[in-house]
Amino acid sequence: MTSATNETSTYDFKTIEATWLPKWDELEVFKPADDGTAERRYVLDMFPYPSGDLHMGHAEAFAMGDVVARYWKLKGFDVMHPIGWDSFGLPAENAAIKRDAHPAEWTYKNIDTQAASFKRYAISADWSRRLHTSDPEYYRWTQWLFARFYEKGLAYRKDHPVNWCPKDQTVLANEQVVNGACERCGTAVTKKSLNQWYFKITEYADRLLEDMEQLKGHWPERVLLMQKNWIGRSEGAEVEFAIEATENKPGKTIPVFTTRPDTLYGATFMVVAADAALADELVTDEHRQALSDYQEQVKALSEIERQSTEREKTGVFTGRYGINPLSGEKLPIWAADYVLADYGTGAIMAVPAHDQRDLDFARTFDLPVRVVVDTGEENPGESGVATSGEGTLVNSGELNGLNKAEAIAKAIEIIEAAGTGKHTVNFRLRDWLLSRQRFWGTPIPIIHCVDCGEVPVPDDQLPVRLPDNLRGEQLAPKGTSPLAAAEDWVNVPCPRCAKPAKRDTDTMDTFVDSSWYFLRFTSPNYTEGPFDPKAVRDWMPVGQYVGGVEHAILHLLYARFFTKVIHDLGLIDATEPFSALLNQGQVLNGGKAMSKSLGNGVDLGEQLDKFGVDAVRLTMVFASPPEDDVDWADVSPAGSQKFLARAWRIAQDVASAPGVDYSTGDKALRQVIHRTVNESAQLLDSGKFNVVIAKTMELVNATRKTIDSGAGAADPAVREAAGVTAQLLSLFAPYTAEDMWAQLGYEASVATSAWPEVDESLLVDDTITAVVQVKGKVRARFEVSVDISEEELRELALADANVVRLLDGKDPLKVIVRAPKLVNVVPAP
């Protein structure tokens, strides 16, 4: 028994926290047995970035994950709930430049701070599995995986105009460009052509889409939808258009993608993306100057302007013509910015009658509009409104008279037979640009040799360690990766021919590190490979993944992609990493996300000092359903603290000894206990954690009543209630729960106790309140036996004084009886 609790003490969270924190560490409560005697369950919180100490957002997210981990443990599963850090990344580099230090110093100092805070916050983590993506023992295997991707042809380099942030001197992925500005610093983004590493995620587009079927019902609907939109599958045809030769330019064919091959006869011109290489290739000398002027004009536009659909269509004629493969018609080819270089083939056939953008363009440049689908609407050439709906094909040769669907099929059949096109599927998803001209990331394990080209660093020479002699200003980006400055690091012999060669100086996007960490957690100290295959088989997939919705697309998509590639490499069985996903909401203050500029931040440490860990955690969970935002201004950690003290006093008051026979206890209280346990399990299984707390409060209220004005503190049911309360509370308020458990005379830890068995006989009542409605409004209620017959209940209802009064002597038109709960009387009109 602990000295923290005795008869006369009052609830003091500081003493309780100080008592139990070291004990749990000692007991290693949350280390999984990993011996196969119990079903394994893997609970994972998205690992944190060590940006400083933990904040309110972490407090919420980890409180949610902990509920699941602790609940599953009570339910008897062998739970693995690991913790680690996503510790590569830009902030560490910026801090190092500012402080003339190495990024590792800042990073690992923050990790230590956060680790201490996590312990204080009583996360049920297995600390023996701790990992950091910036440790060479970790990134060795990130590099090893890169090498496997490279061998499979899934990692490749290409020259590509990339988004370039002039301030950060770095390339940005499309998704890091927010409204034309750099996600980090807000500087307007320009374009620059660079040789970049990519992962071929597009090769997995179909599978990423199809396998979402397995996730339905276990992932939030909106996340699946966002992924689906992001992948952006569209079905159509790729059609080859022959381009006429000119005096000094040969002919060629260019493919275009269309979702509407049925409208081929309506194509009256073609458009290529003005910023695509194709435009420069096609343009005739006569029009070259106009095109390059136009290209300058396009470059000068901000992304926001370019994105505006309100804008007038612009473009220039290239001087070239394509041949419509169906009609043989000669179509002028224009270059414009409304066609995107990186979607489809960067060129389109324009059907102004049935596509609004094409129509706007045609009207601006006075190009012909030909209706080929009669939809019964006004002629688009006159109305200015393109008709894109269903209709009957006209002016379309062999397609005439068909409907849209038939015409699409027929058109594909014709072009396939003629060898001028084929049915195809196009995706919005683009390959994953993974190289970064940054220091603090996983070095790309490639050596460039003049003779041998790209040579992967042999596996036995991994990891390619980051140099540790660069500091401060040396890390600042100067248009190339800072690693280029470390000459002794860069210059190495070629692993193949031993001639002088150079290391690739780019590092990997940190999303690469986080795309496989869940696998490493299964065997974090394994040295023969990225993970122990047996451990992965035992633990994967993650049974519950918890994190913010801000990762709905990128991180989750990349992690799914990695899992599929690693599966295809034959290294794991799983094809999906996370079988269930929970997106917790944000913590707001005053209706807005906490931010420095708004000055509405709430310091987690201060809250913990003031109210205690348990009260803060309880408040986070009780405030709303897990996926909803919590507005800290609307909730009451003081109220939570009050409730915890109230619950804690119940355990203090228990006057029976451990081991008493509960079955002799007060029946009314026992019914509340067993109903609470029963309902709580269902609520926890369906993620309604906030309601579980409400039910626990009701149990505490009922127990208080039993002690003060019922069977009294010595009744066995009171002990049973206190024990169950401690167990339920252990999910949300582990310190208080543990202290109650000890006060009750049980051995630590309540976290390893067994979920209480429900006595089914206590769930059923002898009587129930039946309600009588008249015209759907409740007019009477009375206690009836649960097995009352429909006939009896009907009679009772019709005899009720209030019902008689409302019927006013008339016979009811209809009486619906749902024994034993409800009668609805419909009076005659």
Added chain:
RNA sequence: GCCCAAGUGGCGGAAUUGGUAGACGCGCCGCACUCAAAAUGCGGUUUCGAAAGAAGUGUGGGUUCGAGUCCCACCUUGGGCACCA
């Protein structure tokens, strides 16, 4: 513009999935204990009404004996995508 969620007391939120709307908590009001206060315990608290009663889940319609829950239209808020061929 397109797609998707969600709208319930002064506030955060419940509602067995078509069957007692407002559980639980915050706040507020009152009572007990106290010289007093704090703490604690108990009670009240959707609105109108003295009461009987009536109204009530964003708005308008519909289905049904019965709708917060299902259907249609609209409004508002939040999120995602956006010249995607």
